[in-house]
Amino acid sequence: MLRPAGPKTAPRKAHRKKRQPKIVAREGSPMLRRFMRSPLVRLAHVAIVASFVLAACKKPPSVANVDATSPALDSGSDTSVTRDSGSDASATLDSGSDASSPSATPYGKLTERAHLRCSVLAKAKTPNYLANRDLTTSFVDGDDLLALVNRSPQGALSPDYAPSDMVDVVRFEAKTPVECDRWQCLRKDAATAMKALLAAMAKAGYPGHIESVYRSYAAQCATFQGWVHRSDFCSAAEQSALPGHSQHQLGTTIDLFTQEWKAGGETVFRQGFGCTKGGKWLQEHSWEHGFVFPYPIHPDDVHEKEDCVARADHDIPINPKTGYRYEHWHVRYIGAADAKAFHEASSAKPAREPSAITLEQWIREKRGLRGDTDLSVCDGCNCGACATLAGSAGVCGARAIPLDDAGLPTPPEGETKIVSARLATPAEAAKWPGTVVAVEVEAAPRTLTQPPFVSPTGPGFPDAAISTATFVPLPKTLPRDYPALAGAVRIGVRLPGDAANRYKYSFGIGDFRATAIYNRANLLVPAQEGKKLYLVPLPRASGPIELRVLKGGAPVGDPVSVEAKSP
Numbered sequence: 272m273l274r275p276a277g278p279k280t281a282p283r284k285a286h287r288k289k290r291q292p293k294i295v296a297r298e299g300s301p302m303l304r305r306f307m308r309s310p311l312v313r314l315a316h317v318a319i320v321a322s323f324v325l326a327a328c329k330k331p332p333s334v335a336n337v338d339a340t341s342p343a344l345d346s347g348s349d350t351s352v353t354r355d356s357g358s359d360a361s362a363t364l365d366s367g368s369d370a371s372s373p374s375a376t377p378y379g380k381l382t383e384r385a386h387l388r389c390s391v392l393a394k395a396k397t398p399n400y401l402a403n404r405d406l407t408t409s410f411v412d413g414d415d416l417l418a419l420v421n422r423s424p425q426g427a428l429s430p431d432y433a434p435s436d437m438v439d440v441v442r443f444e445a446k447t448p449v450e451c452d453r454w455q456c457l458r459k460d461a462a463t464a465m466k467a468l469l470a471a472m473a474k475a476g477y478p479g480h481i482e483s484v485y486r487s488y489a490a491q492c493a494t495f496q497g498w499v500h501r502s503d504f505c506s507a508a509e510q511s512a513l514p515g516h517s518q519h520q521l522g523t524t525i526d527l528f529t530q531e532w533k534a535g536g537e538t539v540f541r542q543g544f545g546c547t548k549g550g551k552w553l554q555e556h557s558w559e560h561g562f563v564f565p566y567p568i569h570p571d572d573v574h575e576k577e578d579c580v581a582r583a584d585h586d587i588p589i590n591p592k593t594g595y596r597y598e599h600w601h602v603r604y605i606g607a608a609d610a611k612a613f614h615e616a617s618s619a620k621p622a623r624e625p626s627a628i629t630l631e632q633w634i635r636e637k638r639g640l641r642g643d644t645d646l647s648v649c650d651g652c653n654c655g656a657c658a659t660l661a662g663s664a665g666v667c668g669a670r671a672i673p674l675d676d677a678g679l680p681t682p683p684e685g686e687t688k689i690v691s692a693r694l695a696t697p698a699e700a701a702k703w704p705g706t707v708v709a710v711e712v713e714a715a716p717r718t719l720t721q722p723p724f725v726s727p728t729g730p731g732f733p734d735a736a737i738s739t740a741t742f743v744p745l746p747k748t749l750p751r752d753y754p755a756l757a758g759a760v761r762i763g764v765r766l767p768g769d770a771a772n773r774y775k776y777s778f779g780i781g782d783f784r785a786t787a788i789y790n791r792a793n794l795l796v797p798a799q800e801g802k803k804l805y806l807v808p809l810p811r812a813s814g815p816i817e818l819r820v821l822k823g824g825a826p827v828g829d830p831v832s833v834e835a836k837s838p
Contacts, residue, residue, distance in 0.1 A: 377638045378410035378425045378678040388430060389492035389514045391499050392650075394666075399504035399651035401513070402661030406430075410678050413521055416605045419634050420518050422594035423645035424660050425678040427515040430488045434458045434522035440465065440484060448487060451522075456485045458522040461561075461604035465525060468560040472529070475556075477549035480533040482540075482600075483526040486519035505652040513648070518565065523604040525562075527553065545579035545599030554579075554599065558614040561607040565630040566590065568597040570623050571748040571791050578622045585745055591792035592629050592643045603630070625751035625791075641756050642721075642794040646672060655785030656796055669800045670782070673717055680758065680795060685715030687760045687780070687798070687820050689831045695806055701727040705734075705811040706835050710818055711804050712762060712780050718798035720779040721759040724786045731808030738775045744790035753793045755824025760798060763821040764807060767814030767835070777821055778807060 384407050392401040409429040411418050420426050433448035437456040443466075446456050457465060465481075472479045491514040498507035518524045528539045529549035544550045554564065569590040572581040581597065589595055605613065613633050620627040628636075632643055649657035649667040658672040659665035662681075665673075673681045695707035707727050714720075723742045725731045730744050737743055739761075741750040755761075763774025779786065780798045789796060809816070812835040819830040 375679075376677050377640050378419070379412055381408060381410055381676050381678070382429060383408050384429050384431055389488070389495070391492065391496040392513065397504060397651075398666070399508075400666055401648060401650055402659055402665045404661040405648050405659055405665070406515075408660050409515070416523065417609060417634050417637070418521060419631070419638070420516065420521060421631060421644065422513075422516055422647035424648045424658050424674060425645055427513075427648070428488070428520050430515060432520065433487060434485070436460075437485060437522055438462050440481065451485050452487055452490055455481060455483075456522065457525070458604075460606075461523040461525075464561045464604055464607075468527075468557060468562060471556065471560065472549070472552065475552055477552055478530040480528045480530045480539070481525055482528060482533075483519065484524070485522040486517060488514045488520055491515075491517055491520070504650070508650065508652055513650070516648075518601075518603055521603075525602050525604075526598075526600050527602050528600050539600070543580065545597075546577060550599050551579065553602070557602050558610040559607075561604050561610045562602040563605055563610050563613050563630055564599065564601065565603050566593050566595050566598040566601055567627075567629055568622070569791060570625050570627050571745055572597070573623050584747070587745075587788055587791065589788070590629075591789050591794075593631055594644065594647060605630075623749065625749050643792040644794050646794065646796060653785065655782035655799075656789065669716060670785075670797060672719065672795065672797045680719055681717055683715045683718040686828070687712065687714045687718055687822070688828055689713075689762065689818055689820060690802060692818050692831045692833045694833060694835065695727070699727070699806055700808075703727040703731065703808045705732070706809045706816070708764070708807045708809060708816060708818070708833055708835075709804060710762060710807060710831075711802055712820075713802045714760065714780060714798040714800055716800050718780075718800070719756075719759050719795045720761060720781050720798040721756050721795055722753050722779050722786070722790050722793055724781055724783050724790055725778045725806075725808055726783055726787075727806050727808045729808075730790065732776050732810055733808070734810050737810075739777045740775075742790070755821070756793070756795055757823050759795055759823060761821045762805070762807075763819045763826065764809060765817040765819075765830075766809065766812050767816065772826065774819060774821060774826070776807075776809060778805070780805060 388403070388406045392406055393403065394400045405424050405427070407430070408424070409427050409432070410425050411420060411428050413428050413432045413434065420428060436459045437446050437448065437451050438444060438459050439446050439454040439456050440462050441455070443462060446454055469479045491512060495507060495511045495514060498511045501507070528544060529547065531549060532544055532547060533539055545554065557563065568578070568581050569587075569592060572587065572590070574580045574582045579599065590597060613630060616633055617628055635642070635644070646656055646658045647653055649659040649665045649671045651666045654667035654670040657667055658674055659667065660674045662673045663669065665671050675681050690711040690713050692708060692710040695709040699709055700707040723730070723739060723744065730742070732738065737750065740752045742753060743750050761777040761779055764776040765774050766776070769775055779796070780803065781796045782799055786796050814835060816833045816835050817830045818833070819826050820828045
């Protein structure tokens with residue numbers, strides 16, 4: 272998937288604020304196609320494809336059989352190991368009074384492919400890489416039209432996955448995956464549906480233009496490696512998706528525009544397509560042909576007057592519910608029946624409602640998964656808000672969620688406790704208009720937490736109307752709830768006069784620098800290990816304030832009290 276320049280374009284640059292911590296990557300850029308045409312990238316791409324062809328031969332290749340000139344592809348033992356983490360794999364999340372545990376295998380069967388990997392992502396003399404297990408492990412069945420492909424370790428396609436039923440979208444002739452690196456290809460059913468969609472577009476007066484369709488793991492590897500060589504890993508991750516994490520590899524995804532839009536600018540990947548008549552027609556009618564839009568504008572970012580563009584008074588790098596910026600041209604085929612069902616579900620909530628769902632949340636609900644999404648795979652750019660299948664051997668160590676063979680978080684090594692609590696000093700309170708409590712919390716390794724994350728510099732709980740169930744993460748955005756997630760630890764707060772055992776205010780114990788962006792979603796994130804001090808901005812209070820550890824929404828341990836002084 273190619274992506275717009277986003278905040279680098281003139282309209283948004285003027286409103287850019289201090290940059291948020293780098294959490295996840297955008298999947299492309301307007302310059303990507305020009306970059307892909309460069310000789311060096313083409314050479315790397317050819318070498319990678321050649322290696323994939325060798326790997327597909329009946330006689331498994333040894334290391335010596337693989338083209339040693341390939342700059343991006345390593346080869347190992349060629350053995351593939353499939354491990355079924357089925358009925359004997361128990362869920363590892365504790366359940367509170369209002370948080371149920373997911374099924375034991377919500378992501379599917381774990382499969383490891385040890386013989387192919389993209390070397391630019393492997394450990395080298397750089398702080399940025401993916402652990403080998405995150406590179407070679409996949410839970411995703413790419414043939415499933417509702418495959419959950421995203422930025423997480425659980426959402427990665429296998430390096431050797433390619434659809435077996437692809438056709439070129441011009442002649443509708445069957446093509447092999449290798450041939451589809453030269454032709455524009457889709458899976459047969461998706462191509463048939465696309466043909467009908469294009470006919471409907473033309474009939475409505477908006478002839479279509481296809482910019483990008485199937486893209487192999489090899490092509491994505493070469494592209495990402497080229498960006499790394501051109502700049503650095505984290506900058507590359509802002510321009511190009513990590514191989515295996517692109518929906519284009521499914522063979523059911525299209526970057527689709529109108530011919531009028533194509534002729535109207537230097538690049539089709541510019542802002543505004545969703546506001547054109549053709550773009551709006553696609554938003555309204557693509558589901559009728561089995562296609563949906565996986566990457567809408569986040570509710571907090573929808574413009575005050577137009578729901579086809581983002582507002583400009585704040586700048587958040589991604590939509591945390593999807594892991595990417597919005598794209599009004601990225602359409603994915605999921606079949607007519609499911610597209611209709613998703614259209615009905617997503618249309619039930621206005622675009623500005625915080626509870627509005629994306630394709631990801633819809634698929635997660637069908638699988639019994641709690642939370643809006645999963646954290647992105649650890650790559651060294653997003654420590655404190657990432658997950659890994661490699662445990663402590665991952666690039667972020669303890670600042671990550673370690674996952675088990677079912678893709679579920681591993682249990683913590685102990686319990687979380689409140690060490691001490693006091694009123695914050697004036698310097699700590701940072702002119703917060705209400706009461707600020709300083710609470711020291713000790714969390715065991717592998718403890719999980721969830722939003723909201725608070726700070727005296729904002730956001731926080733400024734008055735009684737703003738609680739965990741009505742939290743406002745950004746100015747001029749609607750309040751939203753953060754239902755307790757199984758296994759997640761938060762600190763609950765009960766102010767004087769509140770009902771007994773009702774902790775109206777609760778906050779997460781993650782690294783605020785890395786987690787503030789996720790106040791706009793509800794998901795599991797790693798808690799800060801060991802003793803950490805948290806400053807809790809509350810409404811002005813007088814009398815005893817009670818704090819208590821909440822796990823899955825249920826109180827655990829003994830409460831701790833702080834006496835708030837009268838103003």
